[in-house]
Amino acid sequence: MRRAFAARGHDVWSCDLLPADDGSNRHIVGDVRAQLTGEWDLLAVMHPPCTRLCNSGVRWLTTPPRNRTLKEMWEELREGAALFSDCWNAPIARVAVENPVMHRHAKALIRNYQPPACTVQPWWFGDPAFKATSFYLRNLDPLTPTNRLTPPKRGKDPVLWAEWSRIHRASPGPDRWKLRSATFPGIAAAAAAKWSPLVEEVA
Template sequence: MLTHPLQDCSGGFPEYHFKGDMFDVIANRGGTLENGTKHFLDGNWDLVIAHPPCTFLAVSGARWYYHPDDKNLPTEQRRPHPKFPDRAKDREEAVQFFMDVSRIGVNKLAIENPVGIMSSRWRKPDQIIEPWMFGHEASKKTCLWLKNLPLLVPTNIVGKGEVLTFRNGNRMQKWTSDIFFSGVSPEERRKLRSKTFPGIADAMANQWGGKMAA
């Protein structure tokens, strides 16, 4: 199993990580790994599990799309958010990248993303999963668009996770709160919140991966 992250691998094993243009790696059936060695397949890729950047696609970021003073206006009359004037362009580029991923020529494909605009811009996901279905007491709806793959079967149903209520009435999942107040940088918080829960990763590997090469 090989991975292709946008960032340096954080869990070790650079000998399994490509870093570069994913479309080139797929088309060339390999390339240069993060440790500097080269690896190429004899045949075609069998399975790709893709995690396109969700910053501009997820519903959680919708509040940054329009000017806060225009919330009562029809959508077409709202101005861009003053802090993020290029949000519309960024979203269209993110949609295009997602669709490019959906068209890569592999036999089996899974695309993972939070609940967002791709359900309407493309199609509804084949499945929506949660960490609590795979042994983690946490809630985080995750959409899966699948090609030639079965639905993931939950492996360990547990509680949905503690929800904290703050004095101002806002509510937040405890696992998210723990990250937010951990004292790490905003960039590190984003990385931690976007990490795939190990139980979900194990289920994908075991149920979709078949016999894995060492």
């Protein structure tokens, strides 16, 4: 997302607990909440961790995975909802928060929760993949498809279906979270194209 907005000439920074994969010097290592001040005058696009918020993981709130407890699962849910809340309610004029489809427990814990403005698929923007992604938007317009591909049919071409599903259905492993959290280039480009003109008007 940072690279997509930078390509349009914006002064863009990313923030994460880990260093930037591309080695960029326009990246802050740390808790994003330390950066959510009134100093950002245009736009923040945030991707808080969704492990306990997303609908696909709601089952762990009743039957925890091996070597984990229900108490731990619910505590992680509360921590995730608190982080999402801080991002969503940041004192910034225009905010976009990206997350997968949420379950009802997460929605109940988020301050000033509002439904996502849009839920999109990577293949709507030229990336051959399945992964429903929701954008919670404040003072920004929803994304619209820019390059719709034709998705494969599961029974007709199982090999191609599996390739399109490799991120959505990634196997368990130490890097699964990182693979699933990556922003697809087509979605990032569409966001930059959609929202840049709006912020450029007041720059």
